[in-house]
Amino acid sequence: MASLSSPSIFPKSQEIFSPPPLTFLPKRSSFREIQQLHASAIKLRRLNNSFLFNLIDSLSLNPTPASMHYAHKLFDQIPHRDAVIFNTLSRGYSRSHDPHQAIVLFCEMLMASIPPDSYSFPSLLKACASTHALPQGRQAHAAAIKLGFALNAFVLPSLISMYSQCGDVEAARTIFDKGTDRCVISFNSMITAFVQSSRPGEALALFREMQTRQLRPTYVTVLGVLAACALIGAIHLGKWIHEYAEKNGFSSCVKVNTALIDMYGKCGSLEDAIAVFEGMEFRDAQAWSAMIIAHAIHGQGSEALKLFDEMRRMGISPDGITFIGILYSCSHSGMVEQGLRYFRDMSNDYGIVPGIKHYGCIVDLLARTGRLEEAYDFINGLPIKPTPILWRTLLSACGSHGNVELGKKVFDRIIELDDSHGGDYVILSNLCALNRMWEDVNEIRKMMSERGVAKVPGCSSIEVDSKVHEFFAGDGKHPDSNEVRRMVDEVMEELKAVGYVPDTGKVRHVDLTEEEKEESLRYHSEKLAIAFGLMKTPPGTTIRVVKNLRICSDCHAMAKLVSMVFGRKIILRDLNRFHHFAGGHCSCADYW
Numbered sequence: 001m002a003s004l005s006s007p008s009i010f011p012k013s014q015e016i017f018s019p020p021p022l023t024f025l026p027k028r029s030s031f032r033e034i035q036q037l038h039a040s041a042i043k044l045r046r047l048n049n050s051f052l053f054n055l056i057d058s059l060s061l062n063p064t065p066a067s068m069h070y071a072h073k074l075f076d077q078i079p080h081r082d083a084v085i086f087n088t089l090s091r092g093y094s095r096s097h098d099p100h101q102a103i104v105l106f107c108e109m110l111m112a113s114i115p116p117d118s119y120s121f122p123s124l125l126k127a128c129a130s131t132h133a134l135p136q137g138r139q140a141h142a143a144a145i146k147l148g149f150a151l152n153a154f155v156l157p158s159l160i161s162m163y164s165q166c167g168d169v170e171a172a173r174t175i176f177d178k179g180t181d182r183c184v185i186s187f188n189s190m191i192t193a194f195v196q197s198s199r200p201g202e203a204l205a206l207f208r209e210m211q212t213r214q215l216r217p218t219y220v221t222v223l224g225v226l227a228a229c230a231l232i233g234a235i236h237l238g239k240w241i242h243e244y245a246e247k248n249g250f251s252s253c254v255k256v257n258t259a260l261i262d263m264y265g266k267c268g269s270l271e272d273a274i275a276v277f278e279g280m281e282f283r284d285a286q287a288w289s290a291m292i293i294a295h296a297i298h299g300q301g302s303e304a305l306k307l308f309d310e311m312r313r314m315g316i317s318p319d320g321i322t323f324i325g326i327l328y329s330c331s332h333s334g335m336v337e338q339g340l341r342y343f344r345d346m347s348n349d350y351g352i353v354p355g356i357k358h359y360g361c362i363v364d365l366l367a368r369t370g371r372l373e374e375a376y377d378f379i380n381g382l383p384i385k386p387t388p389i390l391w392r393t394l395l396s397a398c399g400s401h402g403n404v405e406l407g408k409k410v411f412d413r414i415i416e417l418d419d420s421h422g423g424d425y426v427i428l429s430n431l432c433a434l435n436r437m438w439e440d441v442n443e444i445r446k447m448m449s450e451r452g453v454a455k456v457p458g459c460s461s462i463e464v465d466s467k468v469h470e471f472f473a474g475d476g477k478h479p480d481s482n483e484v485r486r487m488v489d490e491v492m493e494e495l496k497a498v499g500y501v502p503d504t505g506k507v508r509h510v511d512l513t514e515e516e517k518e519e520s521l522r523y524h525s526e527k528l529a530i531a532f533g534l535m536k537t538p539p540g541t542t543i544r545v546v547k548n549l550r551i552c553s554d555c556h557a558m559a560k561l562v563s564m565v566f567g568r569k570i571i572l573r574d575l576n577r578f579h580h581f582a583g584g585h586c587s588c589a590d591y592w
Contacts, residue, residue, distance in 0.1 A: 031064070031066060037055070052077060053078075055071070055074055056071045056074050056085065059074075060092025063095050064096070064097075065096070065098070067092075072089065075089050081112070083116055083117045083120055086109045086114065086120065087119045087120050087123065090123040099127040101127075102123050115147075118154055118155055122154050122155060122158040124140050125155070125162040126158060126162070128162050129162040132167075137162045141162075144159070150178075151178065151179060153183055153185065156179050157189040160189035160190055161192070164190075169193055173193075182215075183215075184210070184218055187206055187210050187221065188218065188220045191228070194228070195224055195227045195231065200227075200229070200234075203228035207221070217244070219245075219256055222259070225241050226263045227259065232468055233268070233544060233545075233573060235267035236466045237466060238267055254282060254283070254284055254287060257277075260276045261276050262290045262293075264294070265290070265293065265294025265298070266297070268571035268573060268580075277290075285318060285319050288322065289318070289319065289321040289325055291307055292304045292307050292311075293324070293325035296326075297578055299578065299588050301329035301330060301332060302333070305330075318350060318352075320352050320355060323343075323346045323358060327342060327343060327358060330342065331364045331365040332588075332591075334369060339365045343358065343362055359379075359382060359384075359390060362375075362378060363375045363378060367393060367398075368591075370401055372397060376410070388414050388417045391414045398427075398431065399428075402434060411427075411428045419451055422454050422455040423549075425445075425447065425448045426455050458473040458525040459473075459547070460528065460547045461545070461546045462533050462545050471484070471528035472525055473524050474520075475523075485523065487532070491527075491562065492522060495561045495565060498564075498565060500557065500558065502517075502518045502522070503521070503553050503554040504521065524552065524555050530543060530545060530559060540568070542568070542569045542570070542571060545570065545571070545572045545573070546572075547574045549575050550576055551572060556590075559579070560581055560584050560585060561584060564583055564584030569582045576592060
């Protein structure tokens with residue numbers, strides 16, 4: 001890419017034309033209609049620069065490979081171009097299948113000694129974001145600073161989006177903080193950046209700052225905040241956003257309704273998700289997919305498949321996300337053959353090329369039912385290079401099924417790709433401990449120490465009075481930690497009276513006594529969060545907990561008994577799925 005900071009590349013252009021407002025060409029003209037107008041202009045000898053600009057502008061509104069190729073040919077026919085015509089074509093490319101061409105166009109503009117204006121940078125930065133071209137994005141940022149556009153109301157949000165999509169959220173936050181007059185667009189960009197980086201707490205904090213500044217949220221704000229609520233399980237704030245959307249006319253927006261379905265589904269209220277879905281006048285593939293996934297993560301595989309059949313009867317073509325929901329449903333309901341059939345149909349009947357998430361669902365589908373070798377062969381036979389996530393799915397299943405030999409093979413494959421994930425070492429260490437392979441356990445712990453790998457701490461969150469409280473395993477940082485621990489102790493005593501026995505066999509520390517093993521289980525993060533819910537919410541209230549890891553068997557048994565003894569419904573979302581505890585039973589039927 002040409003240097004964007006050279007002082008000699010911004011002289012005035014020789015000729016600048018200002019195209020008139022587009023009054024004779026409808027903005028939504030089809031590609032075919034635009035071609036016909038072009039042909040008529042040529043025939044009538046009325047072709048000029050302004051007319052060519054209008055054609056390019058219309059072609060760039062809904063870019064396709066064909067329309068952008070045609071627009072570029074028209075662009076080449078204009079002898080003297082200014083920033084406006086470059087910006088127009090660049091805008092189309094930035095939203096097209098080939099956004100890199102927007103970067104190329106910007107370089108051509110510089111080489112033609114045409115100075116960019118503030119409208120040149122949003123498309124350029126969008127292209128850098130789409131292609132994850134961080135070095136070029138940084139050069140564009142430097143050029144924007146040099147020309148005095150970096151804090152422009154259009155450029156600053158684009159810079160935030162570019163850095164966040166390229167993985168540098170800290171740079172995005174730095175730019176956001178530099179904005180002296182922060183507008184809604186800047187807040188939206190930063191909220192979206194935090195959501196995409198799985199930092200929902202910071203996204204919600206920004207939303208509260210928006211409220212204190214009395215900035216009116218847009219539908220983009222609503223989408224970002226709903227996504228943050230979904231990540232952190234903040235259903236009360238999500239309901240408030242739902243009410244806001246209805247009062248401000250966003251409830252008819254398909255994207256907002258789809259985000260509401262996703263939020264309610266991931267916050268544990270499947271009933272609310274269904275209500276939103278059934279109240280929609282128009283449902284696209286994304287809305288159907290969101291509802292299918294909501295059923296899937298709540299363990300209602302049969303309902304998800306019924307929805308899929310209804311979707312097809314309505315003439316809505318499923319997409320790749322739809323099939324993620326379908327395969328996930330089959331995996332978590334033990335429907336292996338159905339899942340394999342849907343996987344074949346996805347390619348054969350719908351022409352959808354499987355992605356890494358589809359392959360992951362198939363690995364999980366096979367491995368959950370103990371078909372570990374088949375899952376191993378499936379990964380080895382993939383047409384793409386397997387990712388660590390695929391191997392981790394299989395490693396987790398090896399741990400669940402006690403297959404230490406295959407577990408070691410899978411662990412070696414993971415380490416070749418990524419040796420920094422503490423969970424991999426813990427699974428293999430526990431697996432070796434289960435088989436009393438203590439030398440291997442010690443070797444694994446030594447590897448973790450030498451490589452500076454730490455175990456990911458268990459963290460569970462619960463929303464009470466519209467505030468999200470986080471608890472870590474054995475943690476004493478919460479202001480009410482001492483009171484919560486006492487509550488856990490009281491709960492455990494009551495549960496023991498009805499038959500609860502701590503599952504100390506899963507504690508893989510040979511040097512601990514039984515009492516010490518029980519102690520290590522007692523203050524797991526989900527137990528602390530459930531105890532906090534019992535303390536801080538009225539009797540009969542549903543307790544909703546979100547955990548960052550897979551729930552352990554001991555906590556699962558404890559939650560079932562709490563639901564029976566205390567008469568509470570508990571909805572717990574772990575790394576993989578939802579667990580609905582009620583009356584001493586769980587919706588997963590102990591299959592998770």
